[in-house]
Amino acid sequence: MPGQADNARQQLTTLSSKWSKTKFLLKHPALRKYVPDTSLYSYESLLDMLSKHKVAYVKPVKGTSGNGVIKVVKHHNSKFTYHVGTSTRSFAAYKDMFTSLQQTKYRREHIVQKGIDLLTYKGLIFDLRIMVQKNEKKQWEVTAYIGRLAHPQKAVTNFHNGGTPMRLEALLRPFLSDDKNANYIESLKDLGYRIATEFHKSYPKFMEIGIDFGLDSSLKPWIIEVNTRPDAYIFDQLKDKTMFQRVMLLKRFNGLLSSQRIKQKKTVRRR
Ligand SMILES: Nc1ncnc2c1ncn2[C@@H]1O[C@H](COP(=O)(O)OP(=O)(O)O)[C@@H](O)[C@H]1O
Ligand SMILES: [Mg+2]
Incomplete structure (x- = not known):
């Protein structure tokens, strides 16, 4: 049985996760309408987010200070770009961009979120x-x-x-x-x-x-x-x-x- 200290620690650990916090907000009808469309990051979920919203943010589940936050855009001409730090990279095909993103974001878990204009x-x-x-x-x-x-x-x-x-x-x-x-x-x-x-x-x-x-x-x-x-x-x-x-x-x-x-x-x- 976890003691009180364990519970407190667990609460703190759970809340460092952007995914857990987003799921929490989505559970509350009064708050849900203020939460941008969000999923766990995968090949399909990013593609889906870009088809729906054109702009998406890929973020480490446990990141801070904007580190490792990537803005991804699907352009009118079906080209893709991503912007991380001060550099932007361009790709003719989604799968090439995804391969490059995989190298940029290492193995950490990420979420993908509709980009707010x-x-x-x-x-x-x-x-x-x-x-x-x-x-x-x-x-x-x-x-x-x-x-x-x-x-x-x-x-x-x-x-x-x-x-x-x-x-x-x-x-x-x-x-x-x-x-x-x-x-x-x-x-x-x-x-x-x-x-x-x-x-x-x-x-x-x-x-x-x-x-x-x-x-x-x-x-x-x-x-x-x-x-x-x-x-x-x-x-x-x-x-x-x-x-x-x-x-x-x-x-x-x-x-x-x-x-x-x-x-x-x-x-x-x-x-
Ligand atoms: N969905 C989004 N739409 C537009 N800008 C975003 C979005 N998500 C993140 N950003 C930009 O990236 C910054 C960092 O993202 P945030 O989720 O706050 O992570 P961190 O924990 O690194 O601060 C935000 O303050 C905002 O400027
Ligand atoms: Mg922040």
């Missing part, structure tokens, strides 16, 4: 991160949100992958007038809160989650990823430190600061 700012794609934390009253609170603008040559927006953190209001300004901007951000925060509430019902040990949302041209939010060990330091990149300070205060309150620090040090050492 992300909004752009000055020609660069962006998405956003929302932080939801348990507060002093043990209630979920959206403590921070931030936009992330991709590096010009990359298909990922991650801060640790050349992305530039920016105020979300600034990134949304070309799409929404100032009065609508605030309401829209409130609706994103509300969605973040609902995701945290559902997560908590199944995984009560988690004190915080960070959600990556992609926005399409109709401003519909798509849940790209739910992180169960979200980084605080991205919020320190904003000039206004109010959100960062609240995030850190609750991390400290929830006893998560030391493990966060260790994680941070490891990331720095690895780079």
Whole structure:
């Protein structure tokens, strides 16, 4: 019989899997509509995803920081390309591309997800991160949100992958007038809160989650990823430190600061 510590450990292990987390979201009718079409990666599933959506993202089930994330496109002329890091490769036939992908992605397990046609700012794609934390009253609170603008040559927006953190209001300004901007951000925060509430019902040990949302041209939010060990330091990149300070205060309150620090040090050492 597994003890309590084993259960806690198991919960943490399970939630590092992007596939398990996607399956979890799909089980909830209120959240399902925000989840892009996703499958486990295979020759057939990628081909199927490309026939349906033309653009797909192939991602390591246990990846972080945008590492190993590959954008795959089926073009009008039936050519295929994939984009990883700063390079793009082109193929005349699907099977040749697949063979090359197999070498690029090594043996790790991957998922394949419909590519969201992300909004752009000055020609660069962006998405956003929302932080939801348990507060002093043990209630979920959206403590921070931030936009992330991709590096010009990359298909990922991650801060640790050349992305530039920016105020979300600034990134949304070309799409929404100032009065609508605030309401829209409130609706994103509300969605973040609902995701945290559902997560908590199944995984009560988690004190915080960070959600990556992609926005399409109709401003519909798509849940790209739910992180169960979200980084605080991205919020320190904003000039206004109010959100960062609240995030850190609750991390400290929830006893998560030391493990966060260790994680941070490891990331720095690895780079
Ligand atoms: N389905 C998708 N559509 C569009 N962009 C995506 C998609 N999946 C991932 N991305 C881009 O790649 C980044 C990294 O993917 P993500 O799933 O968050 O993995 P990681 O754990 O590496 O951060 C995202 O922040 C986003 O910029
Ligand atoms: Mg992410």
